[in-house]
Amino acid sequence: MNLILDLLFPKRCVGCKKLDTYFCKDCITNILQTDLVCPKCEKLAVGGQTHPVCKRKYGLDGLWSLGIYQGSLREAIKQLKYGKVKELAEILVDVTVEYWAKYQPFILDQITKDEGVGWAIIPVPLHWWRENDRGFNQSSLIGQTLSKKLGLAYFDALKRVRYTKPQVKLKGFGRHQNIRNAFSLSPNILISQSPNILLLDDVWTTGSTLRECCYVLKRNGAKKVWAITLAR
Numbered sequence: 201m202n203l204i205l206d207l208l209f210p211k212r213c214v215g216c217k218k219l220d221t222y223f224c225k226d227c228i229t230n231i232l233q234t235d236l237v238c239p240k241c242e243k244l245a246v247g248g249q250t251h252p253v254c255k256r257k258y259g260l261d262g263l264w265s266l267g268i269y270q271g272s273l274r275e276a277i278k279q280l281k282y283g284k285v286k287e288l289a290e291i292l293v294d295v296t297v298e299y300w301a302k303y304q305p306f307i308l309d310q311i312t313k314d315e316g317v318g319w320a321i322i323p324v325p326l327h328w329w330r331e332n333d334r335g336f337n338q339s340s341l342i343g344q345t346l347s348k349k350l351g352l353a354y355f356d357a358l359k360r361v362r363y364t365k366p367q368v369k370l371k372g373f374g375r376h377q378n379i380r381n382a383f384s385l386s387p388n389i390l391i392s393q394s395p396n397i398l399l400l401d402d403v404w405t406t407g408s409t410l411r412e413c414c415y416v417l418k419r420n421g422a423k424k425v426w427a428i429t430l431a432r
């Protein structure tokens with residue numbers, strides 16, 4: 201069966217279309233890293249930590265993104281999301297953890313200092329009808345893969361509680377209005393057991409969705425919330 205599938209849909213690199221790989225080494229090396237910015241003001245910030253003056257009680261503590269949303273990284277995210285090439289989740293998570301270890305030990309340091317205890321990964325949920333439509337949530341797949349790799353807890357803790365328009369069709373303030381009160385915490389989740397959270401999404405655009413999710417988590421007892429995205 202796999203052989204037939206391989207013949208019909210041969211593996212090709214998302215960047216250069218080379219055969220027999222989903223993401224070749226050269227194209228991975230060529231992912232353009234983003235400057236790390238504060239999730240509140242989006243200006244440069246060391247390690248992506250929220251500036252002390254930008255700290256808010258229910259706000260994000262930091263933002264980390266793997267690369268710029270363009271080229272092969274953008275293609276990889278699209279193939280994962282719409283093409284459901286699940287192998288890409290594994291590859292992108294490996295690359296992320298490698299980058300953390302090499303260039304940004306900050307996040308790993310925090311997690312390993314706590315030996316993973318008290319840390320959990322929570323994905324941004326899709327709306328139920330979109331999830332059914334595509335069959336899976338790419339952010340939860342990435343989250344699960346990352347949780348296994350780092351040995352952290354994983355919860356599908358957030359639910360969409362009301363309809364929101366697709367964010368891409370809205371601008372600035374409209375996005376913020378659209379997303380307000382759109383999420384709630386699942387009733388059986390006890391944040392106090394894992395108060396430090398890596399909140400996962402595929403792309404950071406304006407950040408309004410991730411900020412709103414963080415608000416819900418912190419209102420329910422989360423201590424630290426970092427936004428982690430593949431691209432920005």
Ligand SMILES: [Zn+2]
Nearest residue numbers: 213216224227
């Ligand atoms: Zn390639």
Ligand SMILES: [Zn+2]
Nearest residue numbers: 238241251254
């Ligand atoms: Zn700031």
